[in-house]
Amino acid sequence: MAVTYMTEEGLRKLKEELIELESVQRPEISRQIAEARDKGDLSENAEYDAAKEAQGMLEAKIAQLKTLIASARLIDESSIGTDDVKIMNKVTIRNLQTKKSMTYTLVSESEADLKSGKIAVNTPIAQGLMGKKVGDVAEIKVPSGTMTFEIVEISI
Secondary structure, eight states: OOOOOEHHHHHHHHHHHHIIIIIHHHHHHHHHHHHHTSSSSSSHHHHHHHHHHHHHHHHHHHHHHHHHTEEEEOOGGGGGGGSOOOOOOOOEEETTTOEEEEEEEOOOOOBBGGTTEETTSSSSHHHTTTTTTTEEEEEEEEEEEEEEEEEEEOOO
């Protein structure tokens, strides 16, 4: 089983989502299945088929979350340094072609959210930044070619 590193907040959110799925959505789908079953012939009952399909997808999501939670290892945020880029660091980088600066926090795959500036450590950009220090230049291969970034700041 692969280990997934995450913050306490990320693990808490996963547990809350699991509780929601098991205690709210699972009973709701069971109710929909029972309602559709009561309508008679199951061989031509689209409502029943849709509810069973939704149940299968929900159970798969629940199993995925349980596996993720079981393999989670909490990151001790107090021991994270800023000498070089590593998981949980907030990194400000400057694109040397466009001169634009961006700030990202490197997080586990399950916590990634580009809208809030969190990118997964397994993305090409994060991989190219890992281990670099302030002032270093990182050349990162992306699907559209190579991007060059300068590390401007590393913080927590």
